[in-house]
Amino acid sequence: MKAVTLGPAGTYSHRAARAVADDVEFRESVSAIVAAVADGEYERGVVPIENSIEGSVTETLDALSDNDVSVTQEIVTPIRHALLAQSGNFSTVASHSQALAQCRTYLEAEYPDVALEAVASTARGVERARNDPAVAGIGHPDNAGDDLEIVAEDIQDRQSNATRFFVVAPPSERSDAGGKSSVVVYPNANYPGLLLELLEAFAERNINLSRIESRPSGDRLGDYLFHIDFEAGLYEERAQEALADVEAIAEKGWVRRLGSYDTRHVLY
Numbered sequence: 624m625k626a627v628t629l630g631p632a633g634t635y636s637h638r639a640a641r642a643v644a645d646d647v648e649f650r651e652s653v654s655a656i657v658a659a660v661a662d663g664e665y666e667r668g669v670v671p672i673e674n675s676i677e678g679s680v681t682e683t684l685d686a687l688s689d690n691d692v693s694v695t696q697e698i699v700t701p702i703r704h705a706l707l708a709q710s711g712n713f714s715t716v717a718s719h720s721q722a723l724a725q726c727r728t729y730l731e732a733e734y735p736d737v738a739l740e741a742v743a744s745t746a747r748g749v750e751r752a753r754n755d756p757a758v759a760g761i762g763h764p765d766n767a768g769d770d771l772e773i774v775a776e777d778i779q780d781r782q783s784n785a786t787r788f789f790v791v792a793p794p795s796e797r798s799d800a801g802g803k804s805s806v807v808v809y810p811n812a813n814y815p816g817l818l819l820e821l822l823e824a825f826a827e828r829n830i831n832l833s834r835i836e837s838r839p840s841g842d843r844l845g846d847y848l849f850h851i852d853f854e855a856g857l858y859e860e861r862a863q864e865a866l867a868d869v870e871a872i873a874e875k876g877w878v879r880r881l882g883s884y885d886t887r888h889v890l891y
């Protein structure tokens with residue numbers, strides 16, 4: 624199976640993608656990965672959706688509402704960041720914006736004067752460090768190779784740092800089987816109690832929500848769509864009933880069923 628994920632080689636996304644495919648290719652942005660799967664170029668894509676320290680990856684949420692894809696699995700992995708450089712003497716730290724944010728307190732305490740540079744991925748930051756002695760990268764310690772020093776390990780601000788990835792697939796792969804499901808809801812309406820009604824559709828059927836995120840629709844200020852993850856499979860009657868209610872509430876907008884899936888924990 625051929626999968627596409629965030630590159631170059633060595634990103635956390637790459638490590639997660641290896642658990643689902645033997646053949647992994649790369650793109651430089653989450654939107655490009657989801658679009659490549661929607662276009663049928665790849666059978667699977669692996670994208671970060673949420674981190675335990677930094678929260679949602681908004682680019683992923685937006686790509687999921689803008690493209691017709693399904694979610695076939697979620698992968699949860701621990702994230703342990705290392706600082707990699709040619710020596711301890713550097714003036715810039717380059718990494719993915721999420722990695723820089725996950726190490727914010729450490730960097731402020733240990734390197735208050737360095738410049739922070741957000742690049743497309745952690746592996747891209749490590750590549751910057753490999754090419755420039757004034758730059759350090761933050762990434763998985765395996766990226767050090769023979770030419771970079773591991774200046775510090777486990778530099779994330781909390782010891783427990785986990786990221787959740789979605790495995791995305793073409794819409795034809797959408798499944799109703801699985802312990803969890805994800806939907807995107809655009810009510811295209813705004814009245815007191817709208818969100819309460821959406822939540823009641825699940826609460827009344829004893830369906831636990833594991834996440835709800837609002838994202839601006841992009842059409843006008845104050846207009847939102849909602850990303851909802853819940854702990855039931857779409858094959859279950861209670862889930863079908865809840866979504867029938869949600870669809871009625873969103874009659875002026877739309878509901879996108881990303882599908883049902885199971886969770887896989889990947890350690891590396």
Ligand SMILES: O=C(O)C(=O)Cc1ccccc1
Pocket residue numbers: 629633634635636637671674702719721722743744745746786
């Ligand atoms: O840049 C990477 O390595 C990614 O895969 C994105 C990311 C960044 C920080 C934590 C988890 C995933």
